[in-house]
Amino acid sequence: MERVPPLAWQPGCVVLLDQTRLPADEVVVRCTTVDALVDAIRRLVVRGAPLLGVAGAYGVALAAAEGGDLRASAERLASARPTAVNLRWGVEGALAAALGSPDDAVGAAVAEADRIAAEDAAASDAMAAYGLDLVPDGARVLTHCNTGSLVSAGGGTAYAVVTAAHRAGRLAMLWVDETRPLLQGARLTAWEARRDGLPFTVLADNAAGSLFANGLVDLVVVGADRVCADGSVANKVGTYPLAVLARAHGVPFVVVAPVSTVDPASLGVDVVIEQRDPAEVTAFGGAYNPAFDVTPARLVTALVTERGVTRPVTGATPAAF
């Protein structure tokens, strides 16, 4: 069966696989305006740090085609979601290209977006190869949220390491946190794992402690929405408790992210954590619904990027990229 890519560019249109409808339905959303793309980003039709960078870059091409104030449109795109640094990075790259080619701003933005997408695909391969070195034989690997081909123009981040381990015959089990409230693990990672033939089991996020306590986890791998100047890692809410548990049980906690995710300009304590609609959690009362949390560098065993494995992770790490 042909795979529908999570994002594709057609002249004047960003075509998105609607991730809010997976795994039940594979439907695409066609965005022909900046407004439509901003809405799709906010609703998580398209999501995942690396792919948001690609989406933002193509969004600048839409903006250039629409006319009007290109910088203002770019800012609307860049601020559609606050936490993943890749979104703004992708937007700014394409904006610079468009501003530098006033005669063909659309073409320049598309070319830059294409370049970012190709670079992201290559980065996935490199991260998978580097990360594989950290996976022992017979590994039982725990992951959180969704970090595969749905979040990238390539094979993804943490999930790309997991699939590499599977191909190398090293993966005994992939433990998939369901990842409340939007169930990116139960819906998306489980869907990808089934498609890719991985041994996997879904669990309620709060059951991870029981897995650790029973010695059933050899490695934790997660992606990142932002690697901050102090080495702390902003990622899907629920990542930080896993890091604390991993440390308490002597289990390596590995972050896999492209260099575009590293943000030497922000500290972990300063990261704007998107607070989402309480209705995602419950219809029965008020809810505390942060989309991300921040894991301090001291709990991160290693950071895998397309340039290799960095450890330990400290406040000196981001500046080295």
Add this chain to the structure above:
Amino acid sequence: MERVPPLAWQPGCVVLLDQTRLPADEVVVRCTTVDALVDAIRRLVVRGAPLLGVAGAYGVALAAAEGGDLRASAERLASARPTAVNLRWGVEGALAAALGSPDDAVGAAVAEADRIAAEDAAASDAMAAYGLDLVPDGARVLTHCNTGSLVSAGGGTAYAVVTAAHRAGRLAMLWVDETRPLLQGARLTAWEARRDGLPFTVLADNAAGSLFANGLVDLVVVGADRVCADGSVANKVGTYPLAVLARAHGVPFVVVAPVSTVDPASLGVDVVIEQRDPAEVTAFGGAYNPAFDVTPARLVTALVTERGVTRPVTGATPAAF
């Protein structure tokens, strides 16, 4: 509005408020046979460690009324769920009473069940009073699962401490873990908190780490399904990660449970953890779905029973009851 009690005895019938239907519907299930009650216990129509003790005791009265092998019926009741020690404890108390009064086994079992229920209600009051001493002014309290009047013939365990704190003007916020997979927090604790006028907010279980990291939790209070001989505490899955987080952030982690929950005969590592239907977690693949986890004594700040506050909690604690 009149409250429907979670459990009531009518001649020949155990009447249960169906907790699987809350908060949408308040409907009762009438169990006139042991089989019906065992089924209700397994389906979590009635749940919560203290109330399971009461339910088991009245179940013995049903068994005596049915005739047949009373001991065999009692064993079916006692083993309906494996983790909460109170269920077997309640069954055995009523069984001894019934066996001791062959001329009126039903009456003797009912009298013992009534006594257990009254004792449980008194224990709730005592635990609330003792536990209140551990709650600071302006407390932001995090709890997990459901431990209020739905799990007890009285005001409950951990939740009784929270309501006492509210009445004393000390409760600034009750953080309610939604408690996947069956959402006892989002469904039941939120329902009780709204009814009781508490300030409360529901969160996805994995967002608790973010609360701790931001200094928004002053105290964790939970109930227990079993306090083991080594002082470890078996409770709803997700309790152990909270204990690890609380320790990492220097926040007290308090267990509130009646003495009937203490089991000097079992070690934490030996507790049978009920594995429930994977379909509770997901319809998309296999699932790891333990109903409980075990928290080691070193992570428990204090144990509140109806006899007072015990701390530290060690392997010597259970034998002292």
